[in-house]
Amino acid sequence: MSTSSALFVLFVAAAGTYAARGGLILLLADRSLPASVERSLQYVGPAVLAALTVNLAVGDDGVGSVEFAEAAALLVAAGVAVWRRNLIWTFVAAMSTLWILGALT
Structure with a gap:
């Protein structure tokens, strides 16, 4: 070419x-968007985060090959999501855990 x-x-x-x-x-x-579309768009962020989380948990090769830092970040994300019910706090807590534990191991 x-x-x-x-x-x-x-x-x-x-x-x-x-x-x-x-x-x-x-x-x-x-x-302005219709009310039904605006309500539907509220679920885009959590759906994308769930898809990324499942991809992380399953791993690249399709089997559960999760490292310690990734497993800890998933657990922290689940805990913060239940506790705060806020997508931003969940993301910040999980990524902070992943980065800190990833740097230590």
Whole structure:
């Protein structure tokens, strides 16, 4: 592949990504969303966090190959989620645990 072809593909991919992400924001900038959509969007953050957590717990190869720091971070996340019922606090506590224990081991 020549350099000009690679740059063209890169430009098209970047423009497509920008259009896909920015288009919705630009089209809905001065409009309000329906109440049912706003209620549904409240569950996007917890759903993404749950998907990442399951991916971490299962591991890359599909079997439960969880390190000590990862298991501790999962337990801390579960405890903070039950205690605080706040996604941000859960994320901060779990990531802090993962980083601290990861640096120590």
